[in-house]
Amino acid sequence: NAGVMQNPRHLVRRRGQEARLRCSPMKGHSHVYWYRQLPEEGLKFMVYLQKENIIDESGMPKERFSAEFPKEGPSILRIQQVVRGDSAAYFCASSPPSVSTDTQYFGPGTRLTVL
C-alpha cells in the first residue's frame, strides 16, 4: 500500500505565477488535510477535505488560495499570483473514512520557492 504521494516535490515559481500542488491520499483514504510549514515555524493547518467537499477551510488565506478533492484524481492545492511569502513546505495528510479523528498519514511535502 503506497503512502501519501505529493508532487511535485520541489516547485519554483516567479511572483505572480500560479502554483498547483497535488496530493494522492493512501489507498482507501477519503479524508485529506493540507498544512503549511513556513521556514523555522511549525506546521499550520490550512484545509480539510473529503471527496468533493470542503469540510474545514478555517486555516486557508482568504485570497489566492483554493483547494479541491474531486471524485476522481488527486487533491489539488492551488495558489494564484504567488508572492515571496508563499515560499514554504506544503504537506498533505490523509486518514481513513471510518474515523476522521484517527491518526493522519503525511506525504513528503512540496517545497515551493517563489523567486
Add this chain to the structure above:
Amino acid sequence: KQEVTQIPAALSVPEGENLVLNCSFTDSAIYNLQWFRQDPGKGLTSLLLIQSSQREQTSGRLNASLDKSSGRSTLYIAASQPGDSATYLCAVRNYGQNFVFGPGTRLSVLP
C-alpha cells in the same frame, strides 16, 4: 484557541543517553495527542498517538505520557542513537477541531 509549545527547542546529547522531550498545551479538553518525527527535507512520520482516555503509549524505545489536567505530554526516548536525530513534533487535537502543532524540538544524538 489551542496553543502548543515544546521545550527545549533544540537538544544535543551523546549516544546512549535517555532523554525527555516536553509538550504543553493550553486547552486541556483534547481528543488526542500525537507525536511525530520529521527528518530534514522529509515529511512527518507518526510515532505515537495517545487518546484522551489514555495515560501513556509505548513503542520500542519510545514512551509518551499524557497528563490532560496539567496540559502536558512527554516523549521519553531510551538509549538514544544517532538515527534518532530529527525534529520531534507534538500535535494536539480538540473535539471537532484539527491538529494544532507545536514548533518542534530539534534533536541531535552525537556518536
